[in-house]
Amino acid sequence: MKLQKLTGAWIPVVSIIFGLLAGAIIMLLFGYNPLAGYIALWNGAFETPYFTGETIRLITPYILSGLAVAFAFRTGLLNIGVEGQVLVGWLASVWVGTEFSLPMAIHLPLAVIVAILAGGIWGFIPGYLKAKYQVHEVIITIMMNYIALYSVNAIIRNVLTDRDDRTENVAETASLKVSWLSDLMPNSNVHAGIILALVAALFYWYFIEKTKYGFELKAVGYNPHASQYAGMSVKRNIMLSMAISGGFAGLAGAMEGIGNFGYMTLNNGFTNIGFDGIAIALLGGNTAVGVVLAAGLFGVLKNGALNMPLSAGVPHELVDIITALIIFFVAASYMIILLRHKLIKLYTDFKNKSKKGGANK
Amino acid sequence: MKKLNLLLTMLLTLTVILSACGTNGDSSEGQKDCEPDSSAIKAGIVTDEGGVDDKSFNQSAWEGLKAYGEEYCLDKDEMYGYAQSNQDSEYESNLTRLTQQDYELIFGIGFKLKDAVQTVASQNPDTKYALVDDVAEGDNVASVTFKxxxxxxxxxxxxxxxxxxxxxxxxxxxxxxxxxxxxxxxxxxxxxxxxxxxxxxxxxxxxxxxxxxxxxxxxxxxxxxxxxxxxxxxxxxxxxxxxxxxxxxxxxxxxxxxxxxxxxxxxxxxxxxxxxxxxxxxRVDVAVQDVIKRTIEGNFPGGEVLEYGLADGGISVADTNEEAYxxxxxxxxxxxxxxxxxxxxxxxxxxxxxxxxxxxxx
Missing domain, CATH: 3.40.50.2300 (Response regulator)
Structure with a gap:
């Protein structure tokens, strides 16, 4: 679990510079101007309030899916099932949003809570199987993703609608869109979910760092045998960890359901919010602040990248390679630490040798 | 650490030098032996997740737009271009992006873009939109359908x-x-x-x-x-x-x-x-070109539903495989x-x- 212990703010910064350089080289090789490309990337994410709003909208579910993966990581569990938990949470929030008519003060919190519960239950199942029967959580969560994808599609088709390919719009009383944010960034789909996401990050930090439960979860993650010996229930902690992780993911789904779209369509394939969450958690070193920053990076890259083909003429296939390279270098920051050690060692060896050489003469 | 700094500086210098070359290379391209038609409008398409190389629907639309560009001698990305959507959430972003880049006529390709086209069209009443394959509401939206x-x-x-x-x-x-x-x-x-x-x-x-x-x-x-x-x-x-x-x-x-x-x-x-x-x-390409031409002539069919069929060549049956057909x-x-x-x-x-x-x- 070395990734958890990454320290020093300079490592991610150097990694991003390396990633940008690698992307620049790719663009040069194909005859495009990297400066124009990166300016287009930046403008695509921040040029007007609209784009800033869209970037924030994109970051919101990323923060939550990143937290979901990170939470399970802390207990030594690899929750690949965030994707499915997002879908389940999305469906649950839309279900509450469309099927009930309640005053906003009840409707909106209810939609959010049901989404968290739905995601939590979807996460609890693999947690239970892992704790009770030692089935590996990676296998179950991957399979649970497919179950979620196709079940959700079937429910949209047959339960929420009459063989339609999208649900009704959620009632306004269940929508996270708030006028002051929309006025600030006109026409964009930015919604109050970003506040929920930041509160969730705060909760994550508090729970992990400041509570007894958080301590136990971490302890189980570091060494389950020692924790058991110390009188902690490893099984209970595994189930709790997966359920809370799923809860974060369910909330991420609600961001799409009652925040961004306000409805749900049939999904051809996975949304990738959950899978990107794995990278975000690793990038962020499984800490709350790290996850928020990493989600920010993902959001900026994804939204800005849409502008590169239009403004700088870089084909979108290349854009995908470039953004992947940037993420790759950031994720491979461990490599950079190694490189640094090697360089320092080489340097000191060289110094020592030249000193010795001098003495021999 | 010093070495690392040196390495970084060298790499940066290299990038700056090479990027200068990149710019030079670009300007020599795009030389044309014709003059752009001044009556042309800036037109773009937003694809669904298939992309312009889907060998099908989106590609056909893009071919229509390219044909328009060639006919009027226009530069790609200057006067015509496309934005590819990889996810449902990108339809609106892409439509707005093109709108903010002063595209005058924007096509949403595919019925999945219906909601996005309607939303963006109502937010930007001065830009013209066309939805292919479904009927959208709005005075600045033309709907293109086929039989x-x-x-x-x-x-x-x-x-x-x-x-x-x-x-x-x-x-x-x-x-x-x-x-x-x-x-x-x-x-x-x-x-x-x-x-x-x-x-x-x-x-x-x-x-x-x-x-x-x-x-x-x-x-x-x-x-x-x-x-x-x-x-x-x-x-x-x-x-x-x-x-x-x-x-x-x-x-x-x-x-x-x-x-x-x-x-x-x-x-x-x-x-x-x-x-x-x-x-x-x-022939999505035929329809795309037709809508652009009508717009240039000042007859943008806003709020109308255009239906292309057998009679106008919008629909046809291919006979390329002579052996089998x-x-x-x-x-x-x-x-x-x-x-x-x-x-x-x-x-x-x-x-x-x-x-x-x-x-x-x-």
Missing amino acids: EHQGSFLVGVAAALKSETGKVGFVGGIDSPLINKFEAGYVAGVKSVDPSIEVDVRYAESFSDAGKGRQIAKSMYDSNVDVIYHAAGGAGNGVFTEAKDIKAGDSEANVWVIGVDRDQYEEGSVDDSNVTLTSMVK TDEIASKVKEWKEKIQNGDVEVPQTREELEGFVSNLE
Whole structure:
């Protein structure tokens, strides 16, 4: 679990510079101007309030899916099932949003809570199987993703609608869109979910760092045998960890359901919010602040990248390679630490040798 | 640490120098021997997740836009361009992006963009939008639709004439009113030739999952279906893959695919033969160019629904594969085409209409 212990703010910064350089080289090789490309990337994410709003909208579910993966990581569990938990949470929030008519003060919190519960239950199942029967959580969560994808599609088709390919719009009383944010960034789909996401990050930090439960979860993650010996229930902690992780993911789904779209369509394939969450958690070193920053990076890259083909003429296939390279270098920051050690060692060896050489003469 | 700094500085310098070269290289390109037409408008398309190289619908739209660019001698990205969407959430972003880059006419390609086009159009009343394949509301939105049922009817006739096993197949993308139109027309065409021919209708529930398309095609061919008509965009590429695989293993195999949207003759080429019987060509490119021309002339059809069909060349049946698409089939198809155009045959557009149509045949 070395990734958890990454320290020093300079490592991610150097990694991003390396990633940008690698992307620049790719663009040069194909005859495009990297400066124009990166300016287009930046403008695509921040040029007007609209784009800033869209970037924030994109970051919101990323923060939550990143937290979901990170939470399970802390207990030594690899929750690949965030994707499915997002879908389940999305469906649950839309279900509450469309099927009930309640005053906003009840409707909106209810939609959010049901989404968290739905995601939590979807996460609890693999947690239970892992704790009770030692089935590996990676296998179950991957399979649970497919179950979620196709079940959700079937429910949209047959339960929420009459063989339609999208649900009704959620009632306004269940929508996270708030006028002051929309006025600030006109026409964009930015919604109050970003506040929920930041509160969730705060909760994550508090729970992990400041509570007894958080301590136990971490302890189980570091060494389950020692924790058991110390009188902690490893099984209970595994189930709790997966359920809370799923809860974060369910909330991420609600961001799409009652925040961004306000409805749900049939999904051809996975949304990738959950899978990107794995990278975000690793990038962020499984800490709350790290996850928020990493989600920010993902959001900026994804939204800005849409502008590169239009403004700088870089084909979108290349854009995908470039953004992947940037993420790759950031994720491979461990490599950079190694490189640094090697360089320092080489340097000191060289110094020592030249000193010795001098003495021999 | 010092070494690292040095390394970084060197790399940065290299980038700056090379990027200067990059700029030089760009300016030498794009030299043209014609003058841009000053009446031209800045037009763009926003694709759905298929992208402009989907060998189908989006590609056809992009070809139409490129043809417009060439005709008026315009620079790509200056006066015309496209934005590709990889996810549903990107439709609105992309439409707004083009709007903010001063595009005057923006096409949303595919019915999945309906909500996004309506939202963005109402936010930007001064920009013109066109939605292809569905009807959107708004005074600054033109809706472009096609009489796919007519074209599908004709390829259904061809499929029925070609089939030896008496079983043909239909692979749809997402089960939706639009694709049901293809299905209804096709089944009606098949049954009109011979009501005893069975039609196996299945949906991939995706326009991009080629694996799913292939799976369905495999199970259809295994169950003695010999002609499959696909209306599934990228998922339909899987149907071609499977058919070509069978054909490559056994050159005598009697398997055929009917393409959609574009003439998919090239997709079906395997060794010396070709599995593409014909294609239901939906000239999205013609429609795109037509809407642009009307707009240049000052007649942007805002709030209207344009319907392209057999008569105006918006829908046609490809006859590229001369070996498979025999004269006999061609003449029969022509016969039915005339009947449709005369109004002798009313091609069904929904499953309900199809039921009535089929029961009238028997």
